[in-house]
Amino acid sequence: MALTDSYGNEVTTTSAAARDHYDLGLHLFLGGEFGATEAFAQAIAADPDFALAHAAHARASMMASDMAAAKASIARAQDLSEYLTVRERQHIDALALLLSGQAAQAxxxxxxxxxxxxxxxxAAQLCSNVFGLIGFSGEVGREAELLAYTSALLPHYGEDWWMMSMHALALCETGKIDASQQLMERALAINPRNANGAHFKAHAHYEAGQSAAGRAYLAAWMQDYDPRAVLHGHLSWHQALWALHAGDEAEMWAAIDAGVAPTASQGLPINVLTDTAAILYRAELAGVSVDPARWAALSDYATRVFPETGQSFADLHAALSHAMAGQGDRLAHIAETAQGFAGDLVRPVARAWGAIARGDWAEALQDLVPVMAATERLGGSRAQRDLLELTYANVLLKLGQTDEARRSLATRRPMLASAPPVAALA
Structure with missing residues (x-):
C-alpha cells in the first residue's frame, strides 16, 4: 500500500520513518517554526532516494538563506524524478523554476x-502569502488575486490551520477584517504555535486599529518563539512598530536591537533590510532621533546582500537606506537601473528618497505622486506599504499642505488618520 503525506498525497518512498520526518518538516515549515530543514534532512537520511524530501529540503534551505544547499537539493530531487507520480514531478518542477530565478514561470x-x-x-504555498509568487508579481490587483487563490483552495482543506491562516491574511489585505479575525482565531485554536497565524493575527489587529491588543498578544506569543525561526525578526518589527505608535521609544529600540537589525536578526535578508529601513524611517517621521550610524550600517548591509537591483521590494528599502546614509552613488545606481517586477516604480521612489534627504520637498512630491496610485505593485503588506503613505503625508506637510496630508490619510489609510504617527500631525 502506497504511503501518503499528512495531506493525503501519495509519496514515493517505502520508508514510513522517512514519510513521518517529511510530515514533521512540512508541519514546521508551514507553521514558520524552526527545525524544518533538519526534519527534511532526517527524511533523506531514512530514505536517500526520497525525491520529495530533497525538494522540501531545497525549499526550507532557501527560506534559511542557504542557496547553495537549496540548489544542490533541488538538483538531487530532479535526478530522482524519473519514476515519480505526475504530481511529484510537477511539484519538483515548480520548485526548480523558483530556485532558478524564473518566478513568472514558477x-x-x-x-x-x-x-x-x-x-x-x-507547492500551493509558493503562491500564498504577500511574499509569495502572487504577492511579488508586481501586478495591479494582486491582493484580489491572492484572495481568489486562497478562496479556491480553502474548500479542499477543511479545518486545516495552515490554509485557514493563509485565507485569513488574504481577507485582511482586502479589507475584510472581521472575517479575517474570526477565521484566524479558528486556525490558532488548532495550532497556537503557527507563527504564520500569529503574524497574520498581528496584521488584523493593525488594520483594525487594535494596537494595545496586538502588542499584548505578540509580547506573550513571542516568549516561546525560537529566535532562529524565519519570522522572529519580522514579528519583532511588529513589536517595534507598536511600541513606536505607543510612544515607548525604549521598547522600540529594544525590539530593534534584539530582533530586527542586521546585527540581531537571523531572518531572511529581504526581511532584515526592509524591516530595519522601515522602522528607522517611521521613527524619524514620528519625531524620534535616529543615530546616523544606524543608517550607515544598513546601507552597507543592503549593498552586501542586494548588490544589484531586481527584487523591487528590497530595492525600495535599499534606496531609502542609501539616501538616509548620504550614499549618493549607491542611491543613484538604484534610481537609474532598478529592474524587477516593479522597477518602474522603484526608480521614482528612489529619486524621492534622495530629494527628501536633501530637503527638496517639491521634487519629492513630483516623484511620489504618480507612484501613490499603484503602491500595491511594489509588494509587501498594507502595513509595510504604510511607509510610503506616511512619507507622502509628511512631504505634503513640509510643503504646507496640511489639509491635503490629512485627507490623504483619511481616505487611503483611515486606520492611521485618528492618531497619525507623524510628528507634525500628532
Missing part, C-alpha cells in the same frame, strides 16, 4: 498544478 506552473492537486500544500 507562478504559472504552481497555478496549473493546484488545479489538479489542490492539497499539495508545499
Amino acid at each position: 507562478r504559472a506552473a504552481t497555478l496549473a498544478h493546484v488545479q489538479d492537486h489542490p492539497r499539495d500544500a508545499l
Whole structure:
C-alpha cells in the first residue's frame, strides 16, 4: 500500500520513518517554526532516494538563506524524478523554476498544478502569502488575486490551520477584517504555535486599529518563539512598530536591537533590510532621533546582500537606506537601473528618497505622486506599504499642505488618520 503525506498525497518512498520526518518538516515549515530543514534532512537520511524530501529540503534551505544547499537539493530531487507520480514531478518542477530565478514561470506552473492537486500544500504555498509568487508579481490587483487563490483552495482543506491562516491574511489585505479575525482565531485554536497565524493575527489587529491588543498578544506569543525561526525578526518589527505608535521609544529600540537589525536578526535578508529601513524611517517621521550610524550600517548591509537591483521590494528599502546614509552613488545606481517586477516604480521612489534627504520637498512630491496610485505593485503588506503613505503625508506637510496630508490619510489609510504617527500631525 502506497504511503501518503499528512495531506493525503501519495509519496514515493517505502520508508514510513522517512514519510513521518517529511510530515514533521512540512508541519514546521508551514507553521514558520524552526527545525524544518533538519526534519527534511532526517527524511533523506531514512530514505536517500526520497525525491520529495530533497525538494522540501531545497525549499526550507532557501527560506534559511542557504542557496547553495537549496540548489544542490533541488538538483538531487530532479535526478530522482524519473519514476515519480505526475504530481511529484510537477511539484519538483515548480520548485526548480523558483530556485532558478524564473518566478513568472514558477507562478504559472504552481497555478496549473493546484488545479489538479489542490492539497499539495508545499507547492500551493509558493503562491500564498504577500511574499509569495502572487504577492511579488508586481501586478495591479494582486491582493484580489491572492484572495481568489486562497478562496479556491480553502474548500479542499477543511479545518486545516495552515490554509485557514493563509485565507485569513488574504481577507485582511482586502479589507475584510472581521472575517479575517474570526477565521484566524479558528486556525490558532488548532495550532497556537503557527507563527504564520500569529503574524497574520498581528496584521488584523493593525488594520483594525487594535494596537494595545496586538502588542499584548505578540509580547506573550513571542516568549516561546525560537529566535532562529524565519519570522522572529519580522514579528519583532511588529513589536517595534507598536511600541513606536505607543510612544515607548525604549521598547522600540529594544525590539530593534534584539530582533530586527542586521546585527540581531537571523531572518531572511529581504526581511532584515526592509524591516530595519522601515522602522528607522517611521521613527524619524514620528519625531524620534535616529543615530546616523544606524543608517550607515544598513546601507552597507543592503549593498552586501542586494548588490544589484531586481527584487523591487528590497530595492525600495535599499534606496531609502542609501539616501538616509548620504550614499549618493549607491542611491543613484538604484534610481537609474532598478529592474524587477516593479522597477518602474522603484526608480521614482528612489529619486524621492534622495530629494527628501536633501530637503527638496517639491521634487519629492513630483516623484511620489504618480507612484501613490499603484503602491500595491511594489509588494509587501498594507502595513509595510504604510511607509510610503506616511512619507507622502509628511512631504505634503513640509510643503504646507496640511489639509491635503490629512485627507490623504483619511481616505487611503483611515486606520492611521485618528492618531497619525507623524510628528507634525500628532
